[in-house]
Amino acid sequence: MGIHKFFMSMNDLERIIRAPGRFKFEDHNVAAHSWKVSQYAMFFATIEENNGATVNWKSLYEKTINHDFAEIFIGDIKTPVKHASPELKLMLTHVEEKMMEKFILDEIPKEFQPVFFDRMKEGKDETIEGRLLELADKLDQVYEAFAELQRGNTDAEFVKMYENALRKILHIPLEKSISYFKDVMLQDIMAEDSVIDVKSITLQILVE
Numbered sequence: 001m002g003i004h005k006f007f008m009s010m011n012d013l014e015r016i017i018r019a020p021g022r023f024k025f026e027d028h029n030v031a032a033h034s035w036k037v038s039q040y041a042m043f044f045a046t047i048e049e050n051n052g053a054t055v056n057w058k059s060l061y062e063k064t065i066n067h068d069f070a071e072i073f074i075g076d077i078k079t080p081v082k083h084a085s086p087e088l089k090l091m092l093t094h095v096e097e098k099m100m101e102k103f104i105l106d107e108i109p110k111e112f113q114p115v116f117f118d119r120m121k122e123g124k125d126e127t128i129e130g131r132l133l134e135l136a137d138k139l140d141q142v143y144e145a146f147a148e149l150q151r152g153n154t155d156a157e158f159v160k161m162y163e164n165a166l167r168k169i170l171h172i173p174l175e176k177s178i179s180y181f182k183d184v185m186l187q188d189i190m191a192e193d194s195v196i197d198v199k200s201i202t203l204q205i206l207v208e
Helices: 003-008 010-015 030-050 057-066 086-107 110-119 128-150 156-170 175-191 198-206
Strands: none
Touching (some): 003 010, 030 057, 030 175, 057 128, 086 110, 128 156, 175 198
8 A cells, every 4th residue: 555556557547548449640648638638627717717707726636637547447438438328327437436436445545545535536517627627628529539630530430529529518607718719719720721621510510
């Protein structure tokens, strides 16, 4: 038992590839994903704070950095599989929670366990920090899918990934952040040269 085991597990996150089993021009691992999510969330939290919202920055960083740590136990399961049914989603969540609980009890020194139980719990909730995590997580899916479509990856899975993530972002109740995303970032995405017509896909979703 010791924090050494926890730190060594970070190497496992670097070896878990996102969107497994699909041809990709560029692979992305879970460790890098968590860092990018933290950066996205920090930016949008700044937008919200600049418009009068109160952000718990400590909570935000803890949620974003740790949100996929449990994937060291079950790997990166494709989003369509995870959400194939509410029952399956609940089962997978239960497995992650139980394995995370066992890891904390077995490997984390007792004096730090309460803190780890709090930090490693599901971070997506109705708080502003939980919503920022949801936005940032989906934004990384948008960017990963866009990078593949831009280079001409014809795997329909990446079109679905882009569409589904974009739709979810547009319905997250963070008015200022979503407005900035639509009015600035999406315009930049659509202005980029792309082998696959991402602009048409985006415009279709925006008018739904």
